[in-house]
Amino acid sequence: MNPLDTSNPFMTAYCKGAEARMIGADHIARMIKAPGVKDLVAAAHDTDLGRYLEEHLPAGFDEADESLWRYLDGCFASLERLTRFPRGMREILAAWLLKYDLANVTAALRGLGSGRAARMIPIGVIHAKGGLEALAAAPDADAIAAIVNECKLAVFAAPLAAWRAASDDAAKLAAESELSKASLRELAKVARKLGANAPLARAVGLLFDCTNLQLAFRAAIGNLGSSAADAAVEGGFSISRDTARELAGMKVAELPARLANTPHAAAATEIAAQWSRSASAAVVEDVLSRHRLALLRDALAMRLLSPVLIAWYLALKETEVRNVRLLLKAKFDELPEERVRESLVPLW
Numbered sequence: 001m002n003p004l005d006t007s008n009p010f011m012t013a014y015c016k017g018a019e020a021r022m023i024g025a026d027h028i029a030r031m032i033k034a035p036g037v038k039d040l041v042a043a044a045h046d047t048d049l050g051r052y053l054e055e056h057l058p059a060g061f062d063e064a065d066e067s068l069w070r071y072l073d074g075c076f077a078s079l080e081r082l083t084r085f086p087r088g089m090r091e092i093l094a095a096w097l098l099k100y101d102l103a104n105v106t107a108a109l110r111g112l113g114s115g116r117a118a119r120m121i122p123i124g125v126i127h128a129k130g131g132l133e134a135l136a137a138a139p140d141a142d143a144i145a146a147i148v149n150e151c152k153l154a155v156f157a158a159p160l161a162a163w164r165a166a167s168d169d170a171a172k173l174a175a176e177s178e179l180s181k182a183s184l185r186e187l188a189k190v191a192r193k194l195g196a197n198a199p200l201a202r203a204v205g206l207l208f209d210c211t212n213l214q215l216a217f218r219a220a221i222g223n224l225g226s227s228a229a230d231a232a233v234e235g236g237f238s239i240s241r242d243t244a245r246e247l248a249g250m251k252v253a254e255l256p257a258r259l260a261n262t263p264h265a266a267a268a269t270e271i272a273a274q275w276s277r278s279a280s281a282a283v284v285e286d287v288l289s290r291h292r293l294a295l296l297r298d299a300l301a302m303r304l305l306s307p308v309l310i311a312w313y314l315a316l317k318e319t320e321v322r323n324v325r326l327l328l329k330a331k332f333d334e335l336p337e338e339r340v341r342e343s344l345v346p347l348w
Contacts, residue, residue: 007084008305014082015313016304021048022320025346031327032337032344040331049320061332065325066122072321073123079310088194088307095190096314098183100124101153106179108135108144109163109172125151155182177231184208188235200308203299205237206263210292212239213264216247216255217271217284224248238262252276267291274342286343293319293345319345 023031027044034040041057044050052071058064079085079093101124111118117136126132131147138144141164148156156179163175184207191200211233218224232244239247239262247255252272259268267287274283293315300312323344330340 007086008307010084011082011086011089012304012309015309018048018313019316019347021046022316022347023047023049023324024348028323028327028344028346031324032330032341034331037328037331040327044324049324053324058328061329064328064332068321068325068328069122072317073127075317076123076314086307089310091190091193092187092200092307092310093314095183095187096311097124098153098155098186101126101151102156102179102183104132104135105144105148105153105156105160106176108138109141109176111136112138112140125153155186174230180231181211181233184211184233185235194307198308199299199303199306200311202237203296203308203311205235206295206299207292208233208236209239209262209264210288210295212236212241212244212247213259213268214284214288215244216250217252217268217275218281219248220250220252220255221275221281221284238264263295264291282343289319289322289343290345293347316347319347323347 023044027047027050030043031040034043038057041050041053045054049071053067056067058067076093076097080090100121104118104120104124104126107118107120120127120132120136122132126135126147129151131151135144135147138147141160145157145160145164148160159175159179159182162178163172166172166175184204188201188204188208191198191204194200215231232241232248234241236244239259247258250258252275256265256269256272259265267290271284271287274287275281296312296315300308300315303309303312323346326340326343329335330337
């Protein structure tokens with residue numbers, strides 16, 4: 001690090017300061033017990049997100065959902081406006097945010113022919129360039145591809161071309177599968193620039209593992225077998241594409257033993273145990289949400305004065321917003337607290 005460059009120390013202070021103002025486990029414990037939405041928000045009054053919601057108190061869940069997306073987009077935009085935002089961090093942020101463009105493009109593709117505008121997330125390049133409304137109302141795949149091209153999202157070009165050329169639903173699903181891997185692959189490219197042994201490379205490899213782990217459990221729960229194997233991704237830290245294909249053909253109860261010598265052993269055991277009790281596929285994402293954050297924490301959280309710290313900040317902000325969305329949904333729908341408790345991911 002250049003001793004005259006103060007950008008990394010500045011960003012370390014920025015990220016750690018923001019982390020201290022996030023909604024943690026103590027806030028969540030009070031929020032989940034709150035009798036109403038106003039009390040729920042008041043329980044987080046000493047946090048950045050809590051103060052934002054006090055100023056934008058939602059009247060219903062749809063309004064809350066939109067407000068939370070605006071808040072998250074504002075957090076990301078604030079980073080981009082910083083004058084002392086190092087290039088490495090900018091590259092990580094750009095690659096990280098591609099998943100929102102991916103989600104919006106996928107929603108647009110799946111909404112074709114429905115007669116309704118696809119629901120969009122107001123984050124990402126397409127949103128920043130004002131193309132989200134056109135994407136939501138795109139009449140065909142050619143129009144979607146034109147918007148993607150105008151926004152210079154070349155990473156989506158090949159999967160979109162394959163989708164447009166697809167002659168049947170199976171080919172379209174295969175193209176969507178390739179599209180779904182694009183954002184992580186871009187993050188992997190950035191990680192490689194920082195060094196094959198850098199913390200971000202390990203973190204991205206573990207995220208690839210989680211994608212394959214999710215595939216394996218969903219295949220086992222849905223009895224999909226080898227038909228799900230092609231969706232496996234290469235680049236995992238401990239779960240290669242070939243291993244993922246093997247896992248996709250196994251039963252739920254068999255997976256923990258097969259993963260015993262990986263960083264995912266405890267998560268696999270928890271998923272299998274929870275599924276045996278509830279038979280709900282939702283346990284896969286609930287457990288993996290906590291597991292992903294724990295993996296990223298161990299790999300990135302203490303990398304002070306390093307560009308990779310920004311990835312930890314981004315993961316924390318997304319998790320914080322996800323938690324509050326679940327809490328508000330439960331409060332507006334008057335759901336019992338046990339219905340939402342297991343899906344929450346406390347930050348500390």
